[in-house]
Amino acid sequence: MRHIISLLMENEAGALSRVAGLFSSRGYNIESLTVAATEDPTLSRMTLVTAGSDDVIEQITKQLNKLIEVVKVVDLSEGNHIERELMLMKVRAIGKDREEIKRLADIFRGRIIDVTDKSYTIELTGTGSKLDAFIEAMEHSAILETVRTGASGIGRGERILKV
Amino acid sequence: MTMELTGAEITVRCLQKEGVDYIFGYPGGAVLFLYDELFKQDKVRHVLVRHEQAALHAADGYARSSNKVGVALVTSGPGVTNAVTGIATAYMDSIPLVVISGQVPTHAIGLDAFQEVDTVGITRPCVKHNFLVKNVAELANTIKKAFYIASTGRPGPVLVDIPKDVSQQKAPFAYPESVTMRSYNPISKGHAGQIKKAVQLILEAKRPMIYTGGGVILSDAAAQLTELVRTLGFPCTNTLMGLGGYPATDRQFVGMLGMHGTYEANMAMQHCDVLVAVGARFDDRVIGNPKHFYNEDRKIIHIDIDPSSISKRVKVDVPIVGSVSDVLGELLKQLKARKEKPDQAVLDAWWTQIDLWRARDCLKYDRTSSIIKPQGVIEKLYEVTEGNAFVTSDVGQHQMWAAQFYKFDAPRRWINSGGLGTMGFGLPAAMGVQFANRENTVACVTGEASIQMCIQELSTCKQYHLPIKIINLNNRYMGMVRQWQEFFHGNRYAESYMDALPDFVKLAESYGHVGMRIEQPGDVEGALREAFKLKDRLVFMDFITDQTENVFPMVPGGKGLSEMILV
Numbered sequence: 064m065r066h067i068i069s070l071l072m073e074n075e076a077g078a079l080s081r082v083a084g085l086f087s088s089r090g091y092n093i094e095s096l097t098v099a100a101t102e103d104p105t106l107s108r109m110t111l112v113t114a115g116s117d118d119v120i121e122q123i124t125k126q127l128n129k130l131i132e133v134v135k136v137v138d139l140s141e142g143n144h145i146e147r148e149l150m151l152m153k154v155r156a157i158g159k160d161r162e163e164i165k166r167l168a169d170i171f172r173g174r175i176i177d178v179t180d181k182s183y184t185i186e187l188t189g190t191g192s193k194l195d196a197f198i199e200a201m202e203h204s205a206i207l208e209t210v211r212t213g214a215s216g217i218g219r220g221e222r223i224l225k226v
Numbered sequence: 227m228t229m230e231l232t233g234a235e236i237t238v239r240c241l242q243k244e245g246v247d248y249i250f251g252y253p254g255g256a257v258l259f260l261y262d263e264l265f266k267q268d269k270v271r272h273v274l275v276r277h278e279q280a281a282l283h284a285a286d287g288y289a290r291s292s293n294k295v296g297v298a299l300v301t302s303g304p305g306v307t308n309a310v311t312g313i314a315t316a317y318m319d320s321i322p323l324v325v326i327s328g329q330v331p332t333h334a335i336g337l338d339a340f341q342e343v344d345t346v347g348i349t350r351p352c353v354k355h356n357f358l359v360k361n362v363a364e365l366a367n368t369i370k371k372a373f374y375i376a377s378t379g380r381p382g383p384v385l386v387d388i389p390k391d392v393s394q395q396k397a398p399f400a401y402p403e404s405v406t407m408r409s410y411n412p413i414s415k416g417h418a419g420q421i422k423k424a425v426q427l428i429l430e431a432k433r434p435m436i437y438t439g440g441g442v443i444l445s446d447a448a449a450q451l452t453e454l455v456r457t458l459g460f461p462c463t464n465t466l467m468g469l470g471g472y473p474a475t476d477r478q479f480v481g482m483l484g485m486h487g488t489y490e491a492n493m494a495m496q497h498c499d500v501l502v503a504v505g506a507r508f509d510d511r512v513i514g515n516p517k518h519f520y521n522e523d524r525k526i527i528h529i530d531i532d533p534s535s536i537s538k539r540v541k542v543d544v545p546i547v548g549s550v551s552d553v554l555g556e557l558l559k560q561l562k563a564r565k566e567k568p569d570q571a572v573l574d575a576w577w578t579q580i581d582l583w584r585a586r587d588c589l590k591y592d593r594t595s596s597i598i599k600p601q602g603v604i605e606k607l608y609e610v611t612e613g614n615a616f617v618t619s620d621v622g623q624h625q626m627w628a629a630q631f632y633k634f635d636a637p638r639r640w641i642n643s644g645g646l647g648t649m650g651f652g653l654p655a656a657m658g659v660q661f662a663n664r665e666n667t668v669a670c671v672t673g674e675a676s677i678q679m680c681i682q683e684l685s686t687c688k689q690y691h692l693p694i695k696i697i698n699l700n701n702r703y704m705g706m707v708r709q710w711q712e713f714f715h716g717n718r719y720a721e722s723y724m725d726a727l728p729d730f731v732k733l734a735e736s737y738g739h740v741g742m743r744i745e746q747p748g749d750v751e752g753a754l755r756e757a758f759k760l761k762d763r764l765v766f767m768d769f770i771t772d773q774t775e776n777v778f779p780m781v782p783g784g785k786g787l788s789e790m791i792l793v
Contacts, residue, residue, distance in 0.1 A: 073409055077346060077358070088351050118537070125534035131355040131375060134409040226408060 065094070065114045067139045067146055067216045068124065069224055073132040074100050074107040081130050082109065091115065091123055095148075095213025106134065106226065110146075110215045112191075134226055143219035149186070150194045151176075153208040154201065156183040164205070171197045182207065190214075228400050233362045233393040234259035237326065240369040241270045243401045246297050248273055248288060248661050250281040254301025255341060256328025259393040273661065273690060276682040278305050280654035282312020282325070283680070287658030289321050290641045291616055293446060295377050296321070296658065301328045302390075303341030306348065311648060313383050314352035318645025319467060320444060322381035324372045325353075331391040332360055345387045354382030362395040370402045379412025380532040381444055416529065416548030416556055423544050424502070424527045425560045429568055431500035433522075433576045434460045437483065439512075440467030440644070441505015441530060445550035448472070448637040451504065454558055459573055460502075461580055463491040465512050467644040468505070470634035475613075480580060481589075484512040485781045486626040489588035492779070492787040494580055496521040503528045505550040508539045509645075516540050518786025529553045588779050588792055589630055597772040598747050600624060600699045603754075604631035607669060607697060610754040615667040615695075616641065616659045620652035620676030623705035624697075626777045628671040650679030653696065657683060660692045667695070667758065674700040674768075675724050684737040687764050695757055696766045698730060701773045709776045713791070734766035745770045 072078050079098055086093045094112040101108045113123060120138065127136045139146070156164050161183070168175055168185050171193065177184035187197055191214055198209065218224065231239065237260055241249065250273045253261045264272050275281045278300045285296030296316075300309045306327050316323045330339040346358045355375050357368050365388070372384040428434065436458075442451050448471050455462045455478055462472045463483040472479055481488030483495055495501070495513070501524055506512065513519050516539050528535075528542040529550055536545040546553055591601045604627050607615075617632055618641040619625040625642055634640045641659055643651040656670040677698055687694055699705075707722040731741030740763050744753045750769065757765040778793035 077350075080347070081350060084350055122534060122538060129532070129534050131407075131410050 064116070065112065065140070066120050067144065067214060068111040068113060068127070068136065069139050069216055070109045070111070070127060070136045071101070071134045071224060071226060072107050072109065072130070073134065074105050075132060078107065078132045081132060082111070082127065085126055085130065089122075089126065091119065097213045097215050103226075110213070112214050135224060137218070137224050139216045139218060142222060144216050144222070145219060146190055146214045146216040147188055148191050148194055148214045149188050149212045150197070151210045152185045152187065152197075152201070152206065154183050154185065154205045155181060155207055156205070157181055160202075160205065164201075167200060171200075173197065228398040230396045231399040232259065232396050233365050233388060234263040236362070236365050236397065236399050237369065237388065237393065238263040238267060238270060239399060240366055240401055241297065242267070244295070244373050246270050246295075249297045249299050250275055250284040250288070250658065251299030252278050252281055252301065252305060254305050254328060256302035256330060256390045257299060257393070259390065260299065260326070260328065260388070272299070273657070273686070275654065275686050277680065278308035279312045279650065280657070280680050280683045280686065282309050282316065282323070283648075283651050283654035284658035284661070285323050286312065286316045286321050287618060287641055287655030288662045289316075289323060289658070290655070291638050291659040292662035293638065294662070295373055296323045297326070298323065299326045301341065302330055302345065303343050306343055306345045310348060310352065313349055313385065315643050315646045315648040315651060316383040317352045317354070319440060319643065320381050321383065322376040323383035324369070324376050325383055325385040327385060327387050328393070329358065329387045329389040332389045333391070335389065345385070349385050352383075353385050356385040356387065358387045359392055360389065362392050362397040365392065365397065366399060366401050367405070370405050371407065374405045375410065412531065413547055414549045414552050416546040416553035418556065420544055420546045421553065421556050421560055424546060424557060425564060427500050427525050427527060427544065428458065428502065428561070429564065429566050431568060432572045433497060433499045434458070434502065434568070435494050435498035435500070436460050436462040436502045436504065437465070437495065437506055438462065438468045438471050438504040439465040439506025441550045442468055442471035443637045445505060445531070446637070447505070447551035447554050450551055450554035450558060454554055457558070457561065458568060459570070460568075461494055461577070463487070463495065465506050465509070465644070466629055466642065469629060469640045470637040473635040474633035475635055480584070482629055483787070485514070486630065486777050486779065487787070488630075489586045489779055489790060489792065490580055490583040492781065492790060493583045496786065496788040497579075499524045501526045503542070504554070505530060507535045510539070513540065514781045514787050514789075515784050518789070521788055586792070590793060591775070595747065595772065598744065598750060598769055600627050600701070600769070600771045600775055601631050602747065603697060603699060603750055603769050603771070604628050604671065606751045606754055607671070608632045610751065610758055611667055611669065615639070615669045616663060618642065618652045618656040618659060618668070618670045620672040620679075621647045621649045622673050622676060623709065623775075623777050624671050624673045624676070624699040627699070649676040652676060653680050653683045653694070656694045657686060657690070657692055660694055669695045669697055671697045671699070673705060674698060674702065674727055674730070675704045681733070684734065684739060684764070688738045691762065692764060693760070693762050694764050696764070698766065698768045699771050700727075700730070700768050701771045701775065702727065703773055706777070712776070713780070713782070730766055730768040734764070739764040739766055741766045741768070743768045743770065
């Protein structure tokens with residue numbers, strides 16, 4: 064089953080490689096991983112998307128907690144949460160396609176953030192499945208490039224992950 | 227006003243403050259400033275090994291036998307890569323070490339400088355934690371953290387990588403009294419409610435079994451364990467790492483369990499109804515295939531300081547996270563308060579069954595053989611040393627025979643590489659043990675294959691006058707490899723024969739030690755007595771043993787514990 068795990072860790076050189084190394088050395092699945100400093104610059108917040116049986120997920124959270132630089136770990140998928148992913152997509156946009164692509168981007172609440180006479184670059188935010196749907200809907204031969212950040216997640220309502 | 231000291235001075239001061247008396251190492255370019263500072267003082271004594279792997283094993287043996295943090299010092303590049311086997315050995319067995327490594331100067335890092343490796347990257351998967359110190363102002367605090375992390379919670383090796391320029395630069399020195407880390411707060415006390423549940427299960431048990439591992443040794447909880455086992459009247463087994471946690475000569479001890487465990491221990495594991503696992507991790511060599519790990523329904527209580535050890539290979543019913551000594555202390559307290567006792571009649575029936583298994587005499591061997599039997603050598607070693615020696619071992623058949631036939635009544639006496647299974651561990655580990663226990667007898671049980679992996683340390687032993695007694699069980703084979711080839715590979719002994727062996731007597735003599743070659747069973751005891759009388763000499767005893775002897779019982783890979791091959 065898919066799980067989205069959030070963690071706070073010391074914002075130190077090498078902390079990310081400890082997490083990545085843990086996943087590769089123990090053979091855990093890793094779908095996506097995003098990380099950046101928080102409002103407190105000494106802390107980084109990471110969102111990890113992984114998949115596995117309950118036993119595997121239990122081991123993953125325990126092993127993450129065991130890393131010395133990890134301050135807190137929470138499995139967001141255990142409760143209500145919101146997740147968002149950002150995608151940038153560059154598409155070939157010539158002639159009558161330009162209108163069609165603009166309309167499609169609007170439907171998905173995407174924004175065109177760069178334009179040339181041959182291309183559009185579209186910014187789109189949403190859940191992973193919404194981004195998948197947009198890729199599906201777009202004429203494949205028109206897609207020049209896609210960049211996805213992987214999911215970031217946060218608990219709903221009063222659920223807070225803080226030191 | 228605080229003094230300004232160089233990084234090298236700070237490092238040595240920190241070691242002094244931590245009460246480090248011995249540091250095992252090997253110099254090189256990146257650690258020259260550190261060696262210079264070591265040279266100028268005499269509190270921290272440096273032991274020069276002949277290969278960095280041995281520095282780690284020696285620090286490891288020192289730590290295992292003394293319950294202090296072992297410390298090693300190596301240079302950058304090959305110094306570190308040579309040390310990796312030793313670091314991984316300590317990591318797998320949760321041994322507290324602080325490893326200080328030199329690194330190329332900060333401005334050269336990443337430029338493929340001479341003797342540069344990514345030490346933090348290479349060691350990351352086999353340390354509890356590691357640090358690269360880029361700022362001399364953080365050095366003292368980092369070393370403090372290293373000792374704290376290494377010795378608390380589930381212990382393990384911690385590496386501090388110090389670039390050469392950092393060891394030269396100056397900073398004000400103040401050694402922190404204590405350290406707090408928001409991201410590292412190991413739990414010590416067990417959950418009282420969970421312990422209460424455990425007590426209930428224990429009191430209701432009809433066929434109980436207590437299975438204990440290295441956690442009992444690391445937590446210095448042998449006394450509490452012994453009290454608990456005796457109070458309850460339950461059978462107790464130890465893992466390879468846990469030997470000495472409960473007195474092996476006691477009737478309630480059913481021997482070691484596992485791949486080469488006793489018939490009675492393995493059968494009791496499979497047929498118990500309540501299993502109390504204490505500081506043990508259900509390792510594959512200990513419980514075999516988890517799918518075949520029970521013959522009857524049962525409940526498992528698991529006490530361990532590392533939450534990730536719980537329900538990793540085997541699901542447990544009552545997990546208790548905490549240090550073994552704290553949890554056993556609380557368990558004993560609650561048991562005494564309850565005033566109830568396990569049903570003696572039911573327990574007697576269980577013991578009757580266990581004694582039937584015991585009567586199988588699974589460790590029997592041919593005592594009338596005209597060739598020296600390795601088991602017999604260990605039995606004589608036990609007699610001659612009166613069970614009081616510190617015994618280190620290498621890895622293979624000799625290790626298993628030492629574990630089966632030397633009866634350890636006290637913790638920290640049995641020193642071996644259980645998790646990683648590192649051949650070459652025995653001799654350098656014995657050096658560390660001897661440094662930590664100068665007045666005690668130290669024996670290294672080894673084989674002609676293992677001993678050659680760190681044979682160069684005979685030189686270190688000479689330099690420091692270490693009177694280690696080496697028991698070389700020489701069967702001219704990598705015995706355990708040969709045994710598997712005999713059982714599972716149609717007697718095809720691929721590359722497991724040790725050809726072109728040295729004359730170990732002459733070899734020992736060339737290093738300035740005493741060598742003995744023993745070929746007749748009748749000479750074994752006399753030779754051992756003679757050797758152990760030489761209190762101030764290292765004696766290398768080369769026992770020419772039976773080439774065909776195998777370790778029994780044996781649980782083949784992938785099988786359950788009750789599926790033993792018996793002699």
